[in-house]
Amino acid sequence: METALQPTDYQTEHIHQSLAQALATRFVEYRDKITDVEEQLRRYKALVDACPVPVYAADKDGHCIYCNRLFTELTGAKLEEAQHMGWFNYVHPDQRKEAIKNWLYAVNMSKDAEQMIRFLRPDEKITDALVKAIKLPLGGWVGF
Numbered sequence: 001m002e003t004a005l006q007p008t009d010y011q012t013e014h015i016h017q018s019l020a021q022a023l024a025t026r027f028v029e030y031r032d033k034i035t036d037v038e039e040q041l042r043r044y045k046a047l048v049d050a051c052p053v054p055v056y057a058a059d060k061d062g063h064c065i066y067c068n069r070l071f072t073e074l075t076g077a078k079l080e081e082a083q084h085m086g087w088f089n090y091v092h093p094d095q096r097k098e099a100i101k102n103w104l105y106a107v108n109m110s111k112d113a114e115q116m117i118r119f120l121r122p123d124e125k126i127t128d129a130l131v132k133a134i135k136l137p138l139g140g141w142v143g144f
Contacts, residue, residue: 062085062104062106091119102115114132
């Protein structure tokens with residue numbers, strides 16, 4: 001009958017130290033990547049907010065996930081109000097149903113979209129804008 005070799009206390013301690021060091025190293029690498037992504041996102045948002053045109057981003061399902069300062073000024077919607085499909089609440093009621101239909105068609109067909117939209121702001125000001133959405137290769141849309 002063979003006896004299985006058991007690691008010595010020194011070997012066990014060395015394994016535990018190596019494992020702890022590897023986990024700590026991976027944690028720092030992961031944390032640094034998150035910090036890098038957060039910094040890139042912060043820079044992207046600053047760049048988009050500085051754009052001289054309204055800009056928005058939508059996820060793969062066509063839900064608004066971000067819009068810049070000029071978009072909120074054009075529509076009168078705050079970011080929280082524009083998110084998901086909320087920005088359609090700022091499309092003129094006479095055009096809202098058609099705008100939603102055209103947008104959902106573009107989303108379902110994974111196509112770029114372009115439409116003249118009449119926005120009705122909370123202050124009753126009406127603004128017409130040509131709204132374009134470009135399908136991104138990895139999913140979602142960016143528009144202006």
